[in-house]
Amino acid sequence: MNINTYLGVGSAVTKPTKRIPTILTADELLDKAFHRVLKIRKEGDDRMDGKKKTTVARLTASGDIISTTLTLYVRAFPSMSKREEFQMELLDLLVGLDQLKKSLAALSWCSAQVMKLRKEYIRRSKNAPKMSDLERVRKEYYGRVSSMINQIAGDLEVVAKGREAFKKLPAIDATVPTVVIAGFPNVGKSQLVDRISTAKPTIASYPFTTQGITIGHFQEGWRRYQVVDTPGLLDRELSERNEIERQAILALKYLADVIVFVLDPSETSGYTMEKQMRLLGEVKKEFGSIPVIEVENKIDLLDSGSERMKMSALEGIGVERLQGQITQHLKQSAKAKVTDADFSIDKGSEQEGE
Ligand SMILES: Nc1nc2c(ncn2[C@@H]2O[C@H](COP(=O)(O)OP(=O)(O)OP(=O)(O)O)[C@@H](O)[C@H]2O)c(=O)[nH]1
Ligand SMILES: [Mg+2]
Structure with a gap:
């Protein structure tokens, strides 16, 4: 697959972009996804119902945070036109474009997987008969999401390095002597x-x-x-x-x-x-x-x-x-x-x- 697919399609970028957000590490991402949602509390008809609604809302939110964050990273990478050969080569030297491409693909994959898990575990939470089942389902979901994010920890590092390289990319005009x-x-x-x-x-x-x-x-x-x-x-x-x-x-x-x-x-x-x-x-x-x-x-x-x-x-x-x-x-x-x-x-x- 062409690098431009992952570096976004469309217009040429001649200037370094400032719009790529800071890339979180795997730990930071998990922290953001799991701790922020602890604030969410839902009322229910009874204790079990309230707990169920809270769990479902937290699973939904944490899945969304991870998935949208990862997708944002992938989309934020600018495209590079073929003409800017020097910039492409420089990026290749500083990060390795093949590796960057693979890592961005890994982030996309992970984003989709987390959305799948989110759907599956929302369903299982809703069907949980007892409090203890609900707790088990929640733990299992967190465990599976964590291991998925840990799997892409190295890719997040590569993407973070890519961001630095993009930021420092000199603004060359290939047409100027x-x-x-x-x-x-x-x-x-x-x-x-x-x-x-x-x-x-x-x-x-x-x-x-x-x-x-x-x-x-x-x-x-x-x-x-x-x-x-x-x-x-x-x-x-x-x-x-x-x-x-x-x-x-x-x-x-x-x-x-x-x-x-x-x-x-x-x-x-x-x-x-x-x-x-x-x-x-x-x-x-x-x-x-x-x-x-x-x-x-x-x-x-x-x-x-x-x-x-x-x-x-x-x-x-x-x-x-x-x-x-x-x-x-x-x-x-x-x-x-x-x-x-x-x-x-x-x-x-x-x-x-x-
Ligand atoms: N006396 C004298 N010193 C000079 C002259 N030009 C540069 N220097 C000194 O030489 C040192 C190196 O200068 P730079 O311009 O940083 O050298 P550079 O070639 O860019 O070095 P790198 O970036 O490390 O490759 C500095 O201390 C300068 O002040 C000169 O014409 N005369
Ligand atoms: Mg110098």
Whole structure:
């Protein structure tokens, strides 16, 4: 079955949603279902009748709470259009879409099962001849519902993790020309992104400060460009990369129209130039079709004397020149050409109408 069936059908979601409710754990859900209903009391013709009506009302309410809560979770997951491949891949990396799909299906299944039990035990409560039978029926119902919810405890955890991933999903516009900033950890990528875009990433003097993808923008004339800050990459095989690094790889693969590769010849990042150069070679090999701008950062600390472009993201030296080069590349990107075409068609049709 297609993931979209479980992630809801219909329109594309380009922005993270805030509407997925907090996902309760199995214990919290049972607590909510069984304790809240204790407040319900019904009057009857006699003690037995009152007890029966109360039991039936409690069974009904607790079943409803569980079933509607689970169904709400399943329905709250937004759909993802095929076009947002990057977001799909990112979600897959962070939660595992197959697992999320299975877990949402498990919640649906459980919701339906609880409704079945509810029906069965309401009938049995109504037919209970004695107080003790009524108590036994109630206990059995609670026991069966509890074990069913405990069965999906792991699925609730997966769905909760899915919710977190959805919440943090960067709002990417796949049609906007995009520069992705890459390099070793601690070389100054976030400092650069902070300088050239609207994004305000965390900057700190330790590796792996950036743990996910941050999106910023900058404007040049009427054009808007996307800037993507990525977590640092080490020079190792893709199979050895951790979840944080893999997010950077996904951003390079799916988003980059141009890559800025930041090097730190001062090596104050804690990594040798040899290692950094090896990674640069890998990136160029892996993403051969994407132009790479190489820039040496921290020129305030060390000027290597190489031919490469230099800057100090910290002090703002050379940043404008770099930004100019980025813009040149982005202007020439296929995405920019599509926007240009749209723009001229719009202008054309306006003129026709005049
Ligand atoms: N002296 C100097 N320090 C810099 C410069 N650019 C960044 N730094 C410092 O280097 C450290 C790392 O900067 P970040 O921008 O967080 O580095 P990053 O590449 O984003 O690091 P990760 O997110 O961990 O991959 C911080 O302490 C910055 O202040 C620079 O041009 N000169
Ligand atoms: Mg960073």
